[in-house]
Amino acid sequence: xAGVTQTPRYLIKTRGQQVTLSCSPISGHxxxxxxxxxxxQGLQFLFEYFSETQRNKGxxxxxxxxxxxxxxxxxxNVSTLELGDSALYLCASSWTSEGTGELFFGExxxxxxx
Amino acid sequence: xxxxxxxLPTLSVQEGxxxxxxCAYSNSASDYFIWYKQESGKxxxxxxxxxxxxxxxxxxxxxxxxxxxxxxxxxxxAATQPGDSAVYFCAESRGADGLTFGKGTHLIIQP
Numbered sequence: 334x335a336g337v338t339q340t341p342r343y344l345i346k347t348r349g350q351q352v353t354l355s356c357s358p359i360s361g362h363x364x365x366x367x368x369x370x371x372x373x374q375g376l377q378f379l380f381e382y383f384s385e386t387q388r389n390k391g392x393x394x395x396x397x398x399x400x401x402x403x404x405x406x407x408x409x410n411v412s413t414l415e416l417g418d419s420a421l422y423l424c425a426s427s428w429t430s431e432g433t434g435e436l437f438f439g440e441x442x443x444x445x446x447x
Numbered sequence: 448x449x450x451x452x453x454x455l456p457t458l459s460v461q462e463g464x465x466x467x468x469x470c471a472y473s474n475s476a477s478d479y480f481i482w483y484k485q486e487s488g489k490x491x492x493x494x495x496x497x498x499x500x501x502x503x504x505x506x507x508x509x510x511x512x513x514x515x516x517x518x519x520x521x522x523x524x525a526a527t528q529p530g531d532s533a534v535y536f537c538a539e540s541r542g543a544d545g546l547t548f549g550k551g552t553h554l555i556i557q558p
Contacts, residue, residue, distance in 0.1 A: 338481065366546075375548055375550040376491070376536065376538075376546070376548070378546060389545045391545060425490075435493045435496065436546070438479075438491045438492070440488070441490050
C-alpha cells in the first residue's frame with residue numbers, strides 16, 4: 334500500500350509570493366492533517382480535514398489555508414510568504430479524526446522563502 | 448498551558464544498552480499520547496501510543512510508561528541499535544485541538 338505522498342518535496346519562493354502544497358493520503362484514509370516543522374518551534378499543528386470539512390485549526394494566521402477534495406487529497410496554501418514561513422510542511426493521514434488514531438506522515442515539503 | 452516538552456534535547460547511549468526518553472506534559476485533560484520517531488530527511492513515524500486509562504504499554508523492543516500523577520511520559524527502547532538513531536517526539540491529544548508535539552530528543556547511538 335502506498336504511503337502518504339507530498340509534492341513538491343523542495344521549493345524556493347520569495348517574500349510576498351504564494352505557494353500551494355499537495356498531499357495524497359493513504360488509500361482509504363479520510364483524515365488529512367498538516368503540520369509545520371521548524372528548528373525553533375518544532376512540530377506545530379496547522380489544520381485537519383475530514384471528509385472535505387475542516388475539523389480543527391491551529392494557531393496560525395489566515396494566510397495559511399487548506400482544502401480537501403472528494404478523493405481525500407488535500408492542498409494547503411500560504412499566501413504573502415514571509416521569511417518565517419520557511420519550514421518543513423508535513424502532511425499526515427489517518428482513518429479517523431485527529432487524536433483518535435495513528436497518524437501516517439509523508440516526507441514533507443521543504444519550503445525556503447528568500 | 449505549556450505544550451508537551453522533553454527533558455533532554457540530546458541523549459547518547461551505547462549500542463546494546465537500554466534507552467529511556469522522557470517527556471512531561473501539562474494538560475491533565477489529555478487522554479491520548481503517542482511517541483514518534485523521525486529520521487533525517489523523513490517524516491515522523493509512529494512508534495507506540497497509550498491512552499490515559501493505561502499506565503504501561505509494550506511493543507516490540509519499546510515500552511511506554513504513563514504517570515498521570517506527575518504528568519510524565521517515557522519511552523524505553525531495549526537493546527538500542529544503530530537504526531534507533533533518530534529524533535524522538537512525544538505528542539499528546541486534547542481531542543479537537545489536534546496533536547501537540549514536544550520539541551524532540553535526538554538519540555545518538557555510540558558504537
